[in-house]
Each structure stands twice: as C-alpha cells, then as structure tokens.
Amino acid sequence: MATITTEGVLHVANLARLEFNEEEMEHFTDQLARILDYIGKLNELETDEVPPTSHIHPHQVFIMGSQTEASHVAKPDVVKPSYPREEVLANAPEAEEGYFGVPRVVDRSH
Amino acid sequence: MSLNELTAHVLHEKLKAREITAVELTESLYARIAEVEPHVKGYLTLTKDLALEQASRADAGFQNGDDMPALAGIPIAIKDVICTQGVRTTCASKILETFVPPYDATVMTKLHAQGIVMLGKTNMDEFAMGSSTENSAYQVTHNPWDLDTIPGGSSGGSAAVVSADIAVCSLGSDTGGSIRQPAALCGVVGMKPTYGRVSRYGLVAFASSLDQIGPFTKDVTDCALLLNAICGSDAMDATSVDVPVPDFTQGLINDVKGLKIGIPKEYFTPALDPEIADRVHTATAVLESLGATVEEISLPHTEYAIATYYIIAPAEASANLARYDGVRYGYRNESPEDLIDMYKKTRSEAFGEEVKRRIMIGTFALSAGYQDAYYRKAQKARTLIKSDFDAAFEKVDVIATPTSPTPAFKIGERTADPLQMYLSDVMTTPASHAGLPGISVPCGFVGNGLPVGLQLLGAPFAEEKVLQVAYTFEQNTDHHRQKPEIGT
Numbered sequence: 274m275a276t277i278t279t280e281g282v283l284h285v286a287n288l289a290r291l292e293f294n295e296e297e298m299e300h301f302t303d304q305l306a307r308i309l310d311y312i313g314k315l316n317e318l319e320t321d322e323v324p325p326t327s328h329i330h331p332h333q334v335f336i337m338g339s340q341t342e343a344s345h346v347a348k349p350d351v352v353k354p355s356y357p358r359e360e361v362l363a364n365a366p367e368a369e370e371g372y373f374g375v376p377r378v379v380d381r382s383h
Numbered sequence: 384m385s386l387n388e389l390t391a392h393v394l395h396e397k398l399k400a401r402e403i404t405a406v407e408l409t410e411s412l413y414a415r416i417a418e419v420e421p422h423v424k425g426y427l428t429l430t431k432d433l434a435l436e437q438a439s440r441a442d443a444g445f446q447n448g449d450d451m452p453a454l455a456g457i458p459i460a461i462k463d464v465i466c467t468q469g470v471r472t473t474c475a476s477k478i479l480e481t482f483v484p485p486y487d488a489t490v491m492t493k494l495h496a497q498g499i500v501m502l503g504k505t506n507m508d509e510f511a512m513g514s515s516t517e518n519s520a521y522q523v524t525h526n527p528w529d530l531d532t533i534p535g536g537s538s539g540g541s542a543a544v545v546s547a548d549i550a551v552c553s554l555g556s557d558t559g560g561s562i563r564q565p566a567a568l569c570g571v572v573g574m575k576p577t578y579g580r581v582s583r584y585g586l587v588a589f590a591s592s593l594d595q596i597g598p599f600t601k602d603v604t605d606c607a608l609l610l611n612a613i614c615g616s617d618a619m620d621a622t623s624v625d626v627p628v629p630d631f632t633q634g635l636i637n638d639v640k641g642l643k644i645g646i647p648k649e650y651f652t653p654a655l656d657p658e659i660a661d662r663v664h665t666a667t668a669v670l671e672s673l674g675a676t677v678e679e680i681s682l683p684h685t686e687y688a689i690a691t692y693y694i695i696a697p698a699e700a701s702a703n704l705a706r707y708d709g710v711r712y713g714y715r716n717e718s719p720e721d722l723i724d725m726y727k728k729t730r731s732e733a734f735g736e737e738v739k740r741r742i743m744i745g746t747f748a749l750s751a752g753y754q755d756a757y758y759r760k761a762q763k764a765r766t767l768i769k770s771d772f773d774a775a776f777e778k779v780d781v782i783a784t785p786t787s788p789t790p791a792f793k794i795g796e797r798t799a800d801p802l803q804m805y806l807s808d809v810m811t812t813p814a815s816h817a818g819l820p821g822i823s824v825p826c827g828f829v830g831n832g833l834p835v836g837l838q839l840l841g842a843p844f845a846e847e848k849v850l851q852v853a854y855t856f857e858q859n860t861d862h863h864r865q866k867p868e869i870g871t
Contacts, residue, residue: 323763364481
C-alpha cells in the first residue's frame, strides 16, 4: 500500500468534487497518511484464496433453501405514480418551469 | 415515578385502562424537555403541535375501546437521518439544513400505523459519521450521566433523550456501532437488528452494506415491542430480507439454562478499561449462575475490523454522498463560476470536516490503481471476520463482549485525533461486518458513576435468542433501573 502525497490528495479531492485551502491540504494530507498507515495493517493478512464479501445476502439465499450466492434479483416492471413534481422541486435551491435549475452548461454562441 | 420515566409496555397498560391519556403523557414529556433539554441538547427539531395531534388521535382510539397497538400514544424520538414527511430532516449537516422530505421512511410508515406520537428529531454525528455526536453541524449533545462527557455516537441524541427521560424510546441507526455504543455510554438498551431485518427505505444512506435502523429503549421488553413494529421485508428496499418476522416478545424468557455463551478472548486487550472488563465478567458470571454455560472462544480476525471498516464504510459513503451537489435539495453556493465550481464550492462549504475526511478516504480507496489494494482487500478481510463468527456460532448460541472499550469520554478529548476516535468502535464493528444482530444492555457503572454496556451478539436472524439472554440478565439485575441526576 502506498503513502499519499499532496499531489495525490489534490487529485482525489478533484474526483470527489471537494476543494481545500493550503492549510487544510496540509492537515488532510497528514491525517490521511496516518489513517492509511493504520489501514495498511490489512497487509498482514493472506487473502489470495479468500473471496470478497460485498454484502451478506447469502444468508437470505441460505434461508430460502439454496446455497448459491445471491445475484441480482429483478423486480417486475410495474408503472406506479411518482411523487408530485411540485413537492420534489420544493426542496431545490433553484427550479424553473418544472425543472431543476443549474448554472449554464451550454454556450449559446455556437 | 412520573409518567415521562415509564416504559412503553407499562404506559400501554395505563393507556388501555384509561388511567392516563396520551395527551397527558405527551405533555409530561414536553414539560421534562423544557427542564432538561437545555442541558442535554439531544433534539434538533421538536414537533410538539404534531405530537399533540397524534396523541389526541390515539386517545380517541382508546376511548372508543378499540384494540390499540402496543405503541399507540407512545412518545418516540427519531434520529434525524430518518426521513419524516413534512418534518425537516438534516442528518445534522449544513448541506441538508432546509431539507423537508416529501415522503416517510418505511419505519415511519410502520410506526404511524401503530399510532405513535413523534416528539422530534434527534442530534447525531453529521451523516452518522462519528462516535461522539460532536460532528453535528448544529450542537453538542451532553451525556445525561455527566454533562461534561459525550453521549457516544453517531446516534448520541437518540440515546441521550431516552436516558434523560425526555423520550420513552427512540430510533437510531447503526453502521459500525452507532446504536450499541451510545446505548452503552448513556446506560440504556440499544439494538441493531440483523442486516436486512428492517427496511432502509428513507434512511439517508451512509454505508449501504452496513446501515441498519434499530431501537433505543429503557428495557428489553420495549426493545422487543419496537422490533415488532419496524421489522419486515419491503419492496422499496431490495436489501431487506424476506424471512418470517417472529413476535419478538416470545424471546422475553427469564431463563438461560442450557444456553451457551461465548466470550471472545480477543476483546479483552490492554486497551480495554479494566473496570469495564470487570463489569462484563461479573455480568457473564450472573448468566452462568442462572444456568448458562460460559466458555472462552476465539474470533482471530477481530483486530482487523477497524481497518476493514474504515475502508468499506468511507468507500460506500463516498458514492452515497455524491448526490449532495446543490442541485436537487439542500445548500448551494450562490456565486459559482460554472457547474463544476458549484459542485465543489457547495460541497466544500456545507460538509463538515469528518464527512470530507471520509469522502476523501473512500474516493482514494476506490480510485484507479488503488481499488484492489484497499477496497478489494477490505472486502476479503470482511469475509475472514464473518467466517470467524460463522465458526463461533457452530459452538455457542450468543457471544458476550463489552460494548465500548471505555466509558463516556470528555467532550473535546478525541476530536483532534480521528484515528483515536475510530478506535472507539473496536468492539462493535466486527459484528457489523457480519451483519449480526447485537444488543447493548446496562451492566453496571465505573467508579466515577458512568454506565457500562454489555454487548450480546447472535447469529443472523437469531434476535430472539439475543433478547432471551438480555431479558434474563435484566430481570436478575437492577442496572437498567438507575437514573441519572441531570445537572447536579
């Protein structure tokens, strides 16, 4: 496992759509490095032959009488009413003509 | 005892016999809230008008002689991470300061079907990320047993209001211990059901493979009643499990003869407060004297649970919290240069430090080149931790451990060191990885008067066995009857 640099933190912050000032950057780099160092403890474990657990649903399948790992379960596609548009838009910082409003992303000059 | 101090099952009998009314009961809770809430600060929102309306409706039912559900007219507090239609739901975050859900979480629909009285929404660590409730963007909640200490977290408000008798019971959520740990630190009963027992629909998502809603109560009987009300599969949550829901009060058996209780040696490390170790050993000795077989067991991967948790939970959180972008709800920066700048400024201004830290850890652990080394590795470690429990439950019925390695710590004591704070969860995260049901029940006090919790864990869907051991312990001890004297 790697240690994290200021450049690394900048890259991750951009992926996460977060930004930090210089002081926060220093602080975060230091803290993340310490946390990742602790997490590095997992390298003590031999896991080549161990399957990953993404959820514990196999219990559900076991109880229902099968031993296989649960896979995706499709629901019937039934049309149902959704929440009223006005109620959903009531929480939006900006709404216009039944839509969410955001800063302009299309340049009208083209 | 005054009305606000009673349990739901005692109150139900009084309501049914029409010795008291739900309105009277609700008024007594708000009267106590007016007295002690300024010290405790457990609530973010109080909904008194709504509560009195709900109480009147319950009273009409009782007056009619209707067959009223066990929780009808019972005043309950709800953690502010559970969506309540028409009532602000903030997750103790600035980013959701103005969010009013247009729908109820499934647990709320179920509680309203019982005719509960909702007192208000409780404080928490922002987005349930924390172990002390100090990460709330709004206020610090104080432990009723010592106002200078934290109530635990992340469901610290829900634990504190039950402990302070300003709610009969409450709901919280548990991802890595967020119900069990504050229950222990505030001297109340708190239970995380098996993952999948309770619908997560309307529970604002933190780490979806771990999150589970559960109750805080003053005794184990109330815990069973709340489980009865909230459990069950739900078409709106594909991870809720379609298994029969028993009547959990059937687990309220005052007998542990023939039951095998395992004590995992890995939980008794030098980091465990010796007084807590002593109280837990005393508690298991009580169970042994009542006929249970107590034996030492081994859960060899326990020491990897925190490292595993602080990859998996932040990774899932980084994906879940991507939705807070200032478009559909909540806070938005007013003067962005463009759309991307709006996302960045909105999120950077309105998320608190711990939330940002976890988003950063999670984004890093999922980023190109690191996913196998971190996220995949943690998922494999999770398998090993789960396998330890699978093997243990071949031999024992219930596992008993301390809930928290220390009693409540001082406000501010661990805020400067995130890693130290993360280690608060060392006793609770292992069972979270395995999705197990776990309860914390009061099992005594340390020298300075702070409560200690006994954690009891069961195999998946074996809530009744966990309740049986908890109930037997409670019926043969009086720790749960102790009350804090607030502000003295």
